[in-house]
Amino acid sequence: MKIRRSWGRRGGGHEMTCQQAVNHITAYLDGALAGRDRDKLERHLEECPHCWEHLKQIEATIRVAGAGPGDDLDPLAREDLLEIYRRWRADQRPVD
Template sequence: MAFEALAPMTCQELVELVTDYLEDALSDRDHARFDEHIALCPMCQVHLEQLRTTIRAMGRIGERDLDPGVLAELQERFRDWNA
């Protein structure tokens, strides 16, 4: 049985797929490519850890604890970053 070589994932692809990775929504092929890239790329390792840290921190903040202006600014920055 021959195995198809996986095309290396780029940093840009990783950024685009990181949410699906964290939600365990990647195909087996993309998951393998993601894992391979993250093992070899220190910058993407930092990006992934920063995102995980942000998610944990946001999970501890209740909606009532967040000033509406701060929430609106965070949402706008996320939309700009994700565009």
């Protein structure tokens, strides 16, 4: 990933909010973010030191944690973790 950071540059504003950027970081790191969203995120990361730092923190977490237990995880524990994640994710949705 080659992102040119130009912090402090004043320009036409962001096409993506920090909240949107944070929501796309995982997909970006997984290589699952493509097209316009990827371009917008990369432009945002070039201009936003806070989101750039968040990206670096996620990358460091992935490096430290390595591959998760995957198939070694007990099926009931896996289901519990998925349910916790689903509840957390539902709480993160914006209220209209």
